[in-house]
Amino acid sequence: MKVLKKEKFPQIWQAINQAYELYLPIEKDDRVNFAQWTEGETVNLEALKTEISPKDVIFPQSETYLKFESDGKKLQLESVESENREYVLFGVRSCDAVSFNLIDNVFLREPIDRLYEKRRNKGTIVSLACSEPEENCFCSSFQIKPEEASPGVDVAAWDLGDKILWKPVTEKGQVLTQKFAQLMEDASQQDQEELIKLQNAIKEKVKELPLASVDPKVIKGELKEIFESKVWDELSQSCLGCGACTYICPTCHCYDIQDFAGGNCGERFRCWDSCMFSEFTLMAHGNPRTTQKQRFRQRFMHKLVYYPNNHGSYACVGCGRCIEKCPVNMNIVKVIKRLGGEG
Ligand code: SF4
Ligand code: SF4
Structure with missing residues (x-):
């Protein structure tokens, strides 16, 4: 387990952005949505939910399959290969992380959707636990635990005020962590204790939410x-x-x-x-x-x-x-x- 101090955020965004495409919750015109980071963007990791879910990073809203050109009766087809680099999607909430697995069930079963598979495999997902769930949240009705690492994420992160606790949970997560380890420190015993306190506090908040009793x-x-x-x-x-x-x-x-x-x-x-x-x-x-x-x-x-x-x-x-x-x-x-x- 590692610790990433928030004062290092500008450095880590820059460093990740050199090796990967980096997607973060970006604030623009009072709206927060996941978008590709560029220098000078306002990153907002405090907003609990982005307006649109981050599914458009793994499943873009519009995607070209092929180009065609006709010459008389001849039709020439050109397949369009995605030029996307590997990407890091940072700050995904538990509910949104679980939604990726639900979309996988559809697109990654035979017949596999190759466009989706290619894009999905290029991603490293970093989740961020929901310290302050809101009144419209009812993820617990679907057995989602916003205080824990959701199944399928590569790194789980928790906000401990002036720092992020960072836990790689897959091989991709380990690779990402090793690449930027010089910007992180090892978590102390006190950090681990703070994490347990935060997780318990989140569990209590979730129980008290107005829609906690919704049961499909x-x-x-x-x-x-x-x-x-x-x-x-x-x-x-x-x-x-x-x-x-x-x-x-x-x-x-x-x-x-x-x-x-x-x-x-x-x-x-x-x-x-x-x-x-x-x-x-x-x-x-x-x-x-x-x-x-x-x-x-x-x-x-x-x-x-x-x-x-x-x-x-x-x-x-x-x-x-x-x-x-x-x-x-x-x-x-x-x-x-x-x-x-x-x-
Ligand atoms: S349920 Fe509401 S948001 Fe959905 S299509 Fe109907 S009016 Fe629009
Ligand atoms: S609450 Fe359920 S149905 Fe409504 S937007 Fe979220 S995942 Fe979709």
Whole structure:
């Protein structure tokens, strides 16, 4: 276990940035989001949650597959290889770190998504424990422990005021630590004791959160029964279909593939999509989901029923972003409670 003093932050950002691409929570126009660091950026590691989850670092919002050019009846295809270097993603909260594993379950199972695999393998993830969880957090409902190193991270870090306690937990984490060890010190017995105090304090705070008792296991019954529940008619009425909840959600991973063509050349790219949009399932023969109720139901059935049936865990990490951002105050907590018979 190592200690990184905060006064060394500018030095370590610079040093990491020379060897890797470095992504940090960056503050711009009063908003904090993960972005690639460059000299002079305002790094904000105090903000608990970034507005958009860091999933766009492992799964970019838009990505080009290939370029094409036509010459009469001949079509020439050129595959586009990602030029990205290895990267470090620093300051990921436990909920967001777990969401990466949930997306892996989809993209890294056969048939493996090669673009995603390549980008994912280049990353070293440094988590930062949540010293001050907020009122909309309910990660504990999904057995996430914000005081501990989440499964899948390479380095776990804790904020001890004027320093960060730094614990490599994978080989990649060891490599990163060794590269920058000259900027760190060994953790003392007192640091270890402070860590235990901090972890206990976080556990207590999490227990006291207003949504700590949300429990997705209250949703019982056969798939057909849940699918046909009257609850969907009522809850979907207010939904605007704006898709905001899907774009900010760390676990949503649907995408569309489109061609951008001009004259005799163009490119094929993929970009994030939303199951809340009316054209999401539009196909040549028509659209199997023609109402907002069907689309709304799909989003929550996927997170709370289909994904767990396929992968053994819920596709929500309780980050609370949808609670904060939905313009009509609809969110997964309301859905869980109503499907569980409350209200
Ligand atoms: S649930 Fe809210 S954020 Fe999501 S699409 Fe509907 S109105 Fe928009
Ligand atoms: S559904 Fe809402 S609370 Fe759950 S992971 Fe997505 S944004 Fe976070």
